[in-house]
Amino acid sequence: MARLKSYLTGADLKAIGEQGLLSILEENFSRVERPDVLRGIxxxxxxxxxxxxxxxxxxxxxxxxxxxxxxxxxxxxxxxxxxxxxxxxxxxxxxxxxxxxxxxxxxxxxxxxxxxxxxxxxxxxxxxxxxxxxxxxxxxxxxxxxxxxxxxxxxxxKGKIALRSGAREGDLIFVSGYLGDAAAGLALLEGKRKPDTAYRRLFRAQLDPIPQLELGRCLAEHKLASAMIDLSDGLATDLAHIVEESGVAAEIDAGKVPISTACRKLARESDASALAWALFGGEDYGLLFIVSPDNAEKIRKELKSLTKVEGPFCVGKIVKGRGVFLWGNGYKKDITHKGYDHFAKR
Amino acid sequence: MARLKSYLTGADLKAIGEQGLLSILEENFSRVERPDVLRGIxxxxxxxxxxxxxxxxxxxxxxxxxxxxxxxxxxxxxxxxxxxxxxxxxxxxxxxxxxxxxxxxxxxxxxxxxxxxxxxxxxxxxxxxxxxxxxxxxxxxxxxxxxxxxxxxxxxxKGKIALRSGAREGDLIFVSGYLGDAAAGLALLEGKRKPDTAYRRLFRAQLDPIPQLELGRCLAEHKLASAMIDLSDGLATDLAHIVEESGVAAEIDAGKVPISTACRKLARESDASALAWALFGGEDYGLLFIVSPDNAEKIRKELKSLTKVEGPFCVGKIVKGRGVFLWGNGYKKDITHKGYDHFAKR
Known part of the structure; x- marks a missing residue:
């Protein structure tokens, strides 16, 4: 469709990415300091x-x-x-x-x-x-x-709402379930494979995610999470939001990222990286929550009985600094905001 | 884009129109009877x-x-x-x-x-x-x-919110300003005419409508309107919503529909009907409100000073029955829901 010419020149959204677009919104809709807005953008x-x-x-x-x-x-x-x-x-x-x-x-x-x-x-x-x-x-x-x-x-x-901004140095990083299944499911669907019982959980993760309302409610009610977010854009990006809002950094232990057998199997067969699906794929719609060391034992022991999730899994810890880092066998990589970006160069 | 074949057959939305689509929604999301919902769809x-x-x-x-x-x-x-x-x-x-x-x-x-x-x-x-x-x-x-x-x-x-459902037999029908300017403006723009000072108000009505917040607030605050709606789909359709929710009928006097000089001029020049723009065009974004005879004098006299609108204009009255009818020189036409329909056969 034809568009007014004067607005057709200059850089486009692809050049500035999703974060650039969000900056434009924030310039105009600056975070509101009003008694009738506790949290906004x-x-x-x-x-x-x-x-x-x-x-x-x-x-x-x-x-x-x-x-x-x-x-x-x-x-x-x-x-x-x-x-x-x-x-x-x-x-x-x-x-x-x-x-x-x-x-x-x-x-x-x-x-x-x-x-x-x-x-x-x-x-x-x-x-x-x-x-x-x-x-x-x-x-x-x-x-x-x-x-x-x-x-x-x-x-x-009030006082029992989990925000993104409460993570503190020394806290542990938990996810509620396996990561990467939804991205693996997408790869299956895009590859137009027929449903296969071995991959059922991957199709399901992509097409039929389950909101973790009981878990979220339980964590907030008992004040067990110092910060929380849902896993929509991938661990790398969702965790980046938490560390930015909290003024801290995060270290993920590559060996601790929970990946299902089905996801690993598909990655092997299709020459893809299950870890990349888990970190950058997004759409798993579990919860990512930050827990003080005092509460970690309670989370590990009691959460399974309180809720119906497969986890929780501890994947790393909050440290001083800025950014999200992945630690593997002898490497440390900056993966801040490397998850799904709507306007990224692809 | 290819779509799952099994859902590609049978009637489409064009066949059932916007009212048909709304019926499907209402079947599933039936009007809620809950204390925490006063009004919904x-x-x-x-x-x-x-x-x-x-x-x-x-x-x-x-x-x-x-x-x-x-x-x-x-x-x-x-x-x-x-x-x-x-x-x-x-x-x-x-x-x-x-x-x-x-x-x-x-x-x-x-x-x-x-x-x-x-x-x-x-x-x-x-x-x-x-x-x-x-x-x-x-x-x-x-x-x-x-x-x-x-x-x-x-x-x-509570008690001071204007709904669509309060119109009663004998009430008068008011609109806050001229009707049809926005539709005329659209005709101008679609015809790709250059801005002309004579038509400035038409362009403006289409491209830059003004929400009537002060008027709406004043009518609700003083309980002057028995029913109210904004004019988004055209008088014929917006009034149909009011009479349906109120269980009454409406008669519009064709001679009383307020049409600006600019709108009339453009209609003459382009062999169109200014009255049709006013009744069916939509997007005027003034208010349509129903007033008991007791309050009508107050509306006529005091509203201009209370608000900054050109009207209000009385265009007809609420009667017994069902539907929206247009009375002209020797004719009476059913114009119920003849305004803009997103999924109508065109």
Whole structure:
């Protein structure tokens, strides 16, 4: 489509990357210092106080056909389910309870009604599971593809909301489950392989992620996490957000990154790196949380019984400095923000 | 893009129209009867009680390149400004005060940085004017075009929120300003005419609408409107929402529909119908509000001084029955839902 010429020149978003785009937003929408905004840009959810004890949490995510999903291998039911799950995951990362949701559906007018029905049923799966009604939104036509925006509201209690900014030197870094399965699943789907029982967990991780609401709530409720975020862009990038907001650095022990047997098997077979999927792939939608050494034992022992996750796994520790570093056999690599970047040169 | 074959068959959205799509959503997300949802789907904003006296209002709108705007004639600054204005207009229609906003930006990675900067500055215009900080959102790449979703939160006071459902037989129908200017402006832009001072107000109505927050607030505060909605889809469709939610019918007097001199002039010159633009064109973003006969005199006399709008104009009355009807010289036409439909056969 033709565009006003005067705005067609100069550097484009690819040249400045996602961080560059975020800088432009931050210049204009500077972090707000107002009593009615506890947390804004830079958290999984915005936090607005609504009473002496309660806060409103708000998160919103947009999924674009051809970028976040492809309709040639994504059944509409699972697409809807995932769109809702990734938003609930943001509420989980703050230790909140989701309460209401909004759905903005941009659809080509030639989209089959059957597709829309299944999409909506998929969204509704998580809505029913967690009693989160869709109470508004927008329906618009979009000639080129499906664009889905879901906004979820939740509630949290003051002093019991897990932020990105609480990590301190000496704290331990935990993840709630195996990493890299979702990226491996994507590689499988992009390679157009038929479902194979050995790889079932990889397909599932990519197409049908589970928001860790009970885990997030438990960690926040008992104040067990000094900082928390959900694993949407890959450990390298999600951890970078935590260390930046907390003013610290992180060291990941390459040998401790939890990788499933299925993920390792596929990596071997397809000459890929399972560790790279785990660190940079994103979309695992587990929780990444930082724990003081005092609480680490409690996490290791009690968390399995409290929640239904496979982990937790300790993958490293918080240290002085800036950045995210990977320690392996005789090497140390800076992997800060090396996860998924929407506007990166690829 | 290829899509799963099994969902490619059967009727498409064009066959069922926007009302058909909304029915699918309502089947799944049935109107919620819960104490923590006062109003959901079917209002300009969702309404959630947050204290004994206050309610949270939430509205969200998606604008799609090539559908809601074209970048060959829309400067990015005005695009951003309008995207924010249409959301604020929904808060105005409930008589609320906007408090916070969220921005989901889906942009092609080849989009110039200069474009994004101006877009964001345009959004910021209304944010500053009404102290509505952007406190969250999402940035994603979108290969095919710009898709903008803005979500606005606001507050309202219980018992002083204007809904769509309060219109009663005998009430009068008011609009806050001239109708059809935005549609006429669109016709001008689509016809690629150069700006002409005679048509300045038409360009402005299409590219730079003004949310009627002060008017909405005043009407709600003094309980002057029995029902209210903003004029986004055209009088015929917006009024249809009010009569449906209220269980009544509406009669519009064709001779009373307020049409500007500029709009009439363009219609004559381009062999179009100014009345059709006014009734079906949409995007005027004034307020449509219903007033009991007792309050009508007050509205006529005092509103001009209380607010800065050109009207208000009385265009008809609420009667028994169902539907929206246009009365002209010797004719009566059913125009229910004849405004803009995203998925209509065209």
């Amino acid at each position: 830079g958290e999984d959810c915005a936090v607005i106080p609504i009473s002496r004890t309660q806060c409103l949490l708000i998160t919103t995510d947009t999924l674009v056909e051809g970028v976040h999903f492809r309709l040639d291998y994504t059944p509409p039911y699972l697409l809807g389910k995932k769109a809702m799950a990734v938003n609930l995951s943001d509420v989980a990362a703050m230790g909140g309870v989701p309460t209401h949701a909004f759905l903005n559906l941009a659809l080509p007018e030639r989209m089959p009604v059957a597709f829309v029905r299944r999409l909506v049923q998929g969204i509704n799966f998580w809505c029913r599971r967690y009693s989160v009604p869709i109470i508004g939104g927008d329906t618009v036509s979009c000639p080129y593809g499906v664009v889905l925006t879901i906004t979820v509201l939740g509630k949290g209690y | 079917g209002e300009d904003c969702a309404v959630i009680p947050i204290s004994r006296t206050q309610c949270l209002l939430i509205t969200t709108d998606t604008l799609v390149e090539g559908v809601h705007f074209r970048l060959d004639y829309t400067p990015p600054y005005l695009l951003g400004k309008k995207a924010m204005a249409v959301n604020l207009s929904d808060v105005a229609a409930m008589g609320g005060v906007p408090t916070h906003a969220f921005l989901n930006l889906a942009l092609p990675e080849r989009m110039p940085v200069a474009f994004v900067r101006r877009l964001v500055q345009g959004i910021n215009f209304w944010c500053r004017r009404y102290s509505v900080p952007i406190i969250g959102g999402d940035t994603v790449s979108c290969p095919y075009g710009v898709v903008l979703t803005i979500t606005v939160l606001g507050k309202g006071y």
